[in-house]
Amino acid sequence: xxxxxxxxxxxxxxxxxxxxxxxxxxxxxxxxxxxxxxxxxxxxxxxxxxxxxxxxxxxxxxxxxxxxxxxxxxxxxxxxxxxxxxxxxxxxxxxxxxxxxxxxxxxxxxxxxxxxxxxxxxxxxxxxxxxxxxxxxxxxxxxxxxxxxxxxxxxxxxxxxxxxxxxxxxxxxxxxxxxxxxxxxxxxxxxxxxxxxxxxxxxxxxxxxx
Amino acid sequence: xxxxxxxxxxxxxxxxxxxxxxxxxxxxxxxxxxxxxxxxxxxxxxxxxxxxxxxxxxxxxxxxxxxxxxxxxxxxxxxxxxxxxxxxxxxxxxxxxxxxxxxxxxxxxxxxxxxxxxxxxxxxxxxxxxxxxxxxxxxxxxxxxxxxxxxxxxxxxxxxxxxxxxxxxxxxxxxxxxxxxxxxxxxxxxxxxxxxxxxxxxxxxxxxxx
DNA sequence: TATATTTGCGAGCTATCACTCGCATTGTCT
DNA sequence: AGACAATGCGAGTGATAGCTCGCAAATATA
Numbered sequence: 025x026x027x028x029x030x031x032x033x034x035x036x037x038x039x040x041x042x043x044x045x046x047x048x049x050x051x052x053x054x055x056x057x058x059x060x061x062x063x064x065x066x067x068x069x070x071x072x073x074x075x076x077x078x079x080x081x082x083x084x085x086x087x088x089x090x091x092x093x094x095x096x097x098x099x100x101x102x103x104x105x106x107x108x109x110x111x112x113x114x115x116x117x118x119x120x121x122x123x124x125x126x127x128x129x130x131x132x133x134x135x136x137x138x139x140x141x142x143x144x145x146x147x148x149x150x151x152x153x154x155x156x157x158x159x160x161x162x163x164x165x166x167x168x169x170x171x172x173x174x175x176x177x178x179x180x181x182x183x184x185x186x187x188x189x190x191x192x193x194x195x196x197x198x199x200x201x202x203x204x205x206x207x208x209x210x211x212x213x214x215x216x217x218x219x220x221x222x223x224x225x226x227x228x229x230x231x232x233x234x
Numbered sequence: 235x236x237x238x239x240x241x242x243x244x245x246x247x248x249x250x251x252x253x254x255x256x257x258x259x260x261x262x263x264x265x266x267x268x269x270x271x272x273x274x275x276x277x278x279x280x281x282x283x284x285x286x287x288x289x290x291x292x293x294x295x296x297x298x299x300x301x302x303x304x305x306x307x308x309x310x311x312x313x314x315x316x317x318x319x320x321x322x323x324x325x326x327x328x329x330x331x332x333x334x335x336x337x338x339x340x341x342x343x344x345x346x347x348x349x350x351x352x353x354x355x356x357x358x359x360x361x362x363x364x365x366x367x368x369x370x371x372x373x374x375x376x377x378x379x380x381x382x383x384x385x386x387x388x389x390x391x392x393x394x395x396x397x398x399x400x401x402x403x404x405x406x407x408x409x410x411x412x413x414x415x416x417x418x419x420x421x422x423x424x425x426x427x428x429x430x431x432x433x434x435x436x437x438x439x440x441x442x443x444x
Numbered sequence: 445t446a447t448a449t450t451t452g453c454g455a456g457c458t459a460t461c462a463c464t465c466g467c468a469t470t471g472t473c474t
Numbered sequence: 475a476g477a478c479a480a481t482g483c484g485a486g487t488g489a490t491a492g493c494t495c496g497c498a499a500a501t502a503t504a
Binding site: 249251276277278288289291292296297298 | 490491492493494495500501502
């Protein structure tokens with residue numbers, strides 16, 4: 025319980041065996057987090073779930089926070105890859121269609137493991153090591169902004185930076201809210217939701233002189 | 235540390251003296267939370283900060299979670315009152331102006347105690363007792379929806395319910411993000427931000443045939 | 445004033461947590 | 475095979491957390 029001082033990384037796994045251990049620990053962390061929540065997810069419990077000793081856990085992660093941070097980082101990298109793919113698939117479409125597809129991609133991405141997503145959102149404290157992880161969110165920002173830049177002539181906003189940050193925040197919040205509060209929503213409702221978000225975004229990016 | 239079973243409320247304060255104690259505890263909770271964060275905010279620490287014994291704390295709050303829940307509830311009631319006032323002040327304005335004023339009110343509300351707000355947002359786990367608190371958020375939803383209903387003829391959205399939920403989520407997320415990431419933003423930037431959010435919202439509620 | 449009730453106290457109990465360390469096992473290199 | 479390094483182990487340690495309980499002080503009631 026006593027963890028006042030910030031911690032440094034440990035040795036990184038070099039042999040295959042240890043890499044398996046690390047993966048097992050991350051997987052176990054995800055399972056334990058979704059099963060019992062952040063507070064009750066102790067390092068002992070996670071190690072046991074992973075079929076690994078606590079000692080091994082601390083060989084690769086200096087503390088619980090670093091462990092969770094690594095899991096979040098892995099998760100974020102996956103999400104980022106999905107976004108990147110979606111942006112490529114959408115490169116040649118007109119903006120309105122593209123936005124619709126992107127929003128759908130966001131919703132689908134969040135539906136992969138909603139329980140884990142929910143824990144990240146509702147329980148994992150975003151501080152310390154975890155705060156650094158948000159820097160990885162900056163990559164999302166960059167990807168979206170560079171996409172908007174390519175479509176600059178179809179878009180009429182004062183400032184691409186604020187537009188990007190507004191869009192990323194908005195779509196993320198709405199997607200979270202939808203997936204968390206209506207995890208079993210039928211396809212029709214999901215389509216409706218995507219439609220509404222698309223209208224919101226397109227209306228913002230391509231306003232019509234009134 | 236051992237708190238497996240959910241807990242019931244304790245006796246509520248009847249004499250003035252005890253009400254003072256309860257208030258002191260809530261105030262201390264806010265101070266401790268913003269100072270050391272959720273994890274390190276122990277009940278002993280909170281009681282000491284309040285100038286009250288742990289025993290007294292547990293006379294009114296069955297556990298730490300209930301204590302924090304009570305604080306969040308108090309905070310939410312204050313926020314709700316601000317929203318309610320803002321809606322009244324805006325009743326007779328045209329929609330676009332009204333939205334702008336409402337967004338400004340939201341930003342101002344979050345600027346009252348940004349540190350506390352941040353703790354609520356980033357650290358306080360939204361589960362158990364805290365989940366019930368979100369039901370109080372339903373009141374926000376109801377207020378906004380009834381406002382939109384009064385303006386139904388100026389608005390063109392398919393469904394007022396989804397529109398309400400989208401607007402509440404969006405404005406809240408954007409406001410949070412702005413206040414947390416730019417707590418010291420100059421007035422000009424704040425005005426800009428309010429402008430953008432207003433454009434986003436108005437563009438959604440009053441789309442122009444394209 | 446005498447009695448009953450409410451409120452306040454805080455040392456201390458138990459549970460649990462994060463984390464260590466000396467030793468055993470497995471893998472690599474020559 | 476032999477030597478050295480990498481990895482795995484898990485009982486044990488110290489610290490701290492949440493929470494209780496017996497008693498004292500303050501307030502209400504008669």
